[in-house]
Amino acid sequence: MNAQDGSEVVLEDRRLGEFSQFNDVDHEYLKSYALEYCYRHNYSMNREATADAIVSKYTFWPDRAAVWAIKENFIQFATDAYYTAPMQLSAHLHSASGSRVFQYVNNYNFSKQHPDLSFIPDWMGVCRDCDLYLMFGYPFLPDELRPLGLRGINFTDMDRNASRTFSNIVRRFTYYQNPNFLYDGSWVAYEPRRHWYMNFNYSHEEDWKVPGTIARDYRYQDVAFWNEYIPALVNYMTTTFSPENVAYRREIIVYRWITGVNAIIIILLVVLAGAFGYMVFGHKEEENAEYKGESHQLVDFGIRSVSDGTVSSRTRSPHSRIRGGGTQYLERESNI
Template identity: 30%
Template structure:
């Protein structure tokens, strides 16, 4: 997720969520025009990976998207509206403060009005402002995935009127056929930000990291933290060898994975499966040519190359050289076979709503029958109860131990949500305007950006030069990750459209009708972007 798509001043000057509105316009365009390519507007599947998955899940909740009949199925890879980093809760985090921190880093001369702040933030040096934006909100949580520039609930008339946690508690989120899953070691990339983690961490550092994890992801009372920290340390300690630093390294990686990805995805599946088929997977396939350390397992985003058939790209040397895609690994025949199987499953789901329509071997995830497809060597296998004890710990035990709310109560049943059957987009409906919001600026934060980084012996380093260098390195990583995530979200949309085109007939419409439909699309899009440009 990037600053241009999600920076907000929480006022009419910059309401934020522009990235979601862009996606909404793309969905409207598909809805209006897919029939011209032989497609069926009632059979559109949306999906994404990581931040792209969060965006997709938001559209299921948004009154501007799913109720308008813009899609009917969803694919969520390593993200949803329930993961703790996905959507900023404006009442707690106040995302406006991120914009104010950025203005402070840019030495904006006038912060007395939102118009002046926004004008200053339109810095012509894109690389510089992106580097500064990457420093905000990520430096204080070593090993954690925290996103400053993310979707946020934007109030009545917005694309996310209420935070999904609140909507889900009322059982008002629709359920639709879904394919969802994670990689086996999602948080390995982020654990690697911890100094010396490859050689392991001792129990003291492990407890320190658990503390930071809890403070970063759970909004709980200070008095409750000690009990929860002790409970998490106890739960994730391997008591067969409690002094082994490598086991603590693996434990913190899995704890990060469970809290930041797995538990939220599990809760999403539990809610959705009450009314709709939900196919769950765990991607654990690791190439023989993988150059990452073994303890990484299969980290975040390593399912993406197989989803898009990257192992076949090596045969196209020009494309490989231009994109660098083939340089990830020296792909093997086994990698290509794994990719072929994965793309077949995904395509089957898009076309039929069932990833294995001929054999029906991939059974849906059900309450009390937690089946999932383990995508791994030597062959994919249907298994059950993936990390069931760990997810139960976070879902059932933690809310009883401390005052922290579950995003999805275990017994919540989704209510039947109304959905438009006709196509309202033909009427030329426009994006709902939001009510006026105050543009006054709160007191500017004096929070510093310095952080202490834990070391393997439990001490901390505070050298400013070292900290600055580490932050800049981290910024570069995050910038790359942001670009990858943005590309993934766009590519998933294109692949989905391509699959729809392959499925549907190729019957041609007259050129006159095509011209009329596309002219309507251009006019609507122009009006939308003119409206956005006038405010941002």
């Protein structure tokens, strides 16, 4: 990791770098970004207290109006929150599970020994991609093969030596799973209780013989702040609420009451509309059914057959009715 990986937060916002030359990074910007960080991570409890704790930690208290100190602290805030704390936690978990971990911190700032050639502001420190520039040998590339952001930059011989040394570290770790140089074994693996790391800060010509300076427990207080204190503060149960939360709750209660009353009114209107429709159209259909069921025939002529046989006279053939035995009587009845 790089010492100031959080500079990516400033560089990715074009409004800060392209139009205002990073002048908007002040104390108010730090406060607004801390509150936005709490909202992004869904800190629903103690949100204001969490934001105040972040602002208090990364405020330069000797001089709160110091422009460069405010910018440096903001970069450190973004670095610790997004890079240092998660990487330290990941390295600790991998080491505790039995994996072999080697950690480095890149503190080399390009062209810092030549202020006239420096293309990174001093308050920004080591940029997010500085270790990639060293690893892939950007100082050795011709200008036409560089990315657009690095064209026209004059890399120094110190930059090229640092790139050669850093790429040698990566190459040896890839081949041998050990980043130490051939005649040097100073780089100790990361341990669960001894958090060793290599501080890469190439500043002398003799530094190419060793990977860097060994150190222990990189920014452990800041790591504990983000990995231990902030989660405990977020999950801490309090009995009081801020006035802002009380206002939000009242608005939600009023909204629920209004929604419930409107729902009841709509249901009543639907029921009344259905009842009215049934009264108008249902009663009319019943009257039509009764009207169709009434008989409009005044006289009904029927023919009865009385025979001693089992078959009626209507079902017999004409010959059987003439020849057959028995007496047939035709009666006419009139029904009025």
